[in-house]
Amino acid sequence: MEVKSEIEQLEVIGARVHNLKNISLSIPREKLVVITGLSGSGKSSLAFDTIYSEGQRRYIETLSSYARQFLGGLERPDVDKITGLSPVISIEQKTVNKNPRSTVGTITEVYDFLRLLFARAGDAYSYVTGERMIRYSVDQIINVILTRFSGKKIALLAPVVKGRKGHYRELFQQILRNGFLRVRVDGEIRDLTEKLQVDRYKVHDIEIVVDRIPIKEENRQRLTESVNLAMKHGKGVIMVSPIEVHRNMEEIGEITHFSKFLMCPTSGISYDEPAPNLFSFNSPYGACGRCNGLGVVKEIDIHKIIPNDSKSIRSGGITPLHNISNNWTIRQIEAIGARHQFTLDTPLREIPREALNAVLYGSDEIFRMKAYPGSGDADHSFVFEGVINVMTKAAEETESPALLRLVDEFMNETACPECKGARLKKEALHFRIHNKNISELAQMDLAALRDFFDGIEAHLTEKQKAIAKEILKEIRSRLQFLLDV
Numbered sequence: 001m002e003v004k005s006e007i008e009q010l011e012v013i014g015a016r017v018h019n020l021k022n023i024s025l026s027i028p029r030e031k032l033v034v035i036t037g038l039s040g041s042g043k044s045s046l047a048f049d050t051i052y053s054e055g056q057r058r059y060i061e062t063l064s065s066y067a068r069q070f071l072g073g074l075e076r077p078d079v080d081k082i083t084g085l086s087p088v089i090s091i092e093q094k095t096v097n098k099n100p101r102s103t104v105g106t107i108t109e110v111y112d113f114l115r116l117l118f119a120r121a122g123d124a125y126s127y128v129t130g131e132r133m134i135r136y137s138v139d140q141i142i143n144v145i146l147t148r149f150s151g152k153k154i155a156l157l158a159p160v161v162k163g164r165k166g167h168y169r170e171l172f173q174q175i176l177r178n179g180f181l182r183v184r185v186d187g188e189i190r191d192l193t194e195k196l197q198v199d200r201y202k203v204h205d206i207e208i209v210v211d212r213i214p215i216k217e218e219n220r221q222r223l224t225e226s227v228n229l230a231m232k233h234g235k236g237v238i239m240v241s242p243i244e245v246h247r248n249m250e251e252i253g254e255i256t257h258f259s260k261f262l263m264c265p266t267s268g269i270s271y272d273e274p275a276p277n278l279f280s281f282n283s284p285y286g287a288c289g290r291c292n293g294l295g296v297v298k299e300i301d302i303h304k305i306i307p308n309d310s311k312s313i314r315s316g317g318i319t320p321l322h323n324i325s326n327n328w329t330i331r332q333i334e335a336i337g338a339r340h341q342f343t344l345d346t347p348l349r350e351i352p353r354e355a356l357n358a359v360l361y362g363s364d365e366i367f368r369m370k371a372y373p374g375s376g377d378a379d380h381s382f383v384f385e386g387v388i389n390v391m392t393k394a395a396e397e398t399e400s401p402a403l404l405r406l407v408d409e410f411m412n413e414t415a416c417p418e419c420k421g422a423r424l425k426k427e428a429l430h431f432r433i434h435n436k437n438i439s440e441l442a443q444m445d446l447a448a449l450r451d452f453f454d455g456i457e458a459h460l461t462e463k464q465k466a467i468a469k470e471i472l473k474e475i476r477s478r479l480q481f482l483l484d485v
Helices: 043-061 065-071 104-108 110-121 138-148 169-177 217-233 327-340 353-361 387-397 401-408 438-442 446-454 462-484
Strands: 009-015 023-028 079-083 153-165 182-185 188-191 203-214 237-246 249-252 256-259 296-300 367-369 380-382 411-415
Touching: 009 043, 043 065, 043 079, 110 438, 110 462, 138 217, 138 256, 153 169, 153 217, 203 217, 203 237, 217 237, 296 387, 327 353, 327 367, 353 387, 387 401, 446 462
Parallel strands: none
Antiparallel strands: 009 023, 009 079, 153 203, 153 237, 182 188, 182 203, 237 249, 237 256, 296 411, 367 380
């Protein structure tokens, strides 16, 4: 026989808590009841500060006096009467943190284990050629050289400068003092002298010629010493080239790169040993340098700068210059107009493209601004930086909230052109497990990610399986929890 409760309503009579104005109402029991209303209408005051508060007070009164002394007393809410009230619980609303650096993966630690997995068991690929990165021990390098270049004479090079400007006079002097006689500068072998230097304004590649040695087994000891010396000066990277003779002249042949770090065998680029922070967009070691790990950048929208190209500059055609009080900027634009035959009253659509680009994006041209007649000032030469360049620079460097808000009106948020929204450095995006990088895994839905990891062992080597065993266990556990809840 079903026993039905005699009390079917929760009645609140004369509630006056906070902004409740002597409210009376009945709420059906054993039902899901939603309280709605405008902000400030008293929803929380009724649910939490009246009904929940009274239910909690009554529950505490049922406890012994000994227990109540530790809990403290609760004041009775300002209400005439509440009937039909059962023991109550309150579930607090948890607001979501809208930090752009927080994701479901980072909050649940799934991403932390993905970072660990890629650092310990990921396969590295070159971002230049797409080839699998390799690493050698010194013994392996020596064996490869003895095999590949057997019977040939080779040059053993230690790279010290790669793609940098400078005259490097002091560097050449230091290399000479270390006992070396030759260097390779931009592909050309040169003898070291005390006054040797290169063009400081050009980009250079410089390698020390550590040894020139015929490759045969009896020279193994000399080769070993030279490789170790080249590794020391090349900071773990060496270059090997056969020496070819043309018209009685020795020339360096095709370069082969070797490294004790992860290295591309074709291009010679190398990666540092991967650590978990390389795969973190919240770390400077892993975050994309362009967007700082956010995946998006703000760029000036030309349509917001020039909403109507039928207007002239004076009538507000270039919005940031409308009502500008900087007379110096206007005079500079007038000087550009004098060079390119337009005035401040010329409609923008009639201004030559080259001239309009100079106003918006700047120019390397040197313009001349005439002094006011009778002012006694001299004419002034200048290079115009460009309206958009000035705004972009201001957005990056200013600490003024007002200026940031002003510039923000002319900007749009777009995917980072460097990382394509992946938020990580290109090195991090070229570590893969079963042809997926960490960003591609992070973008999968939970069910697809679980399916990916369910059969992942079939695509790992025995060494990778041993390293990844416990990490995969944690990832699967957390993914299943998220799917269950």
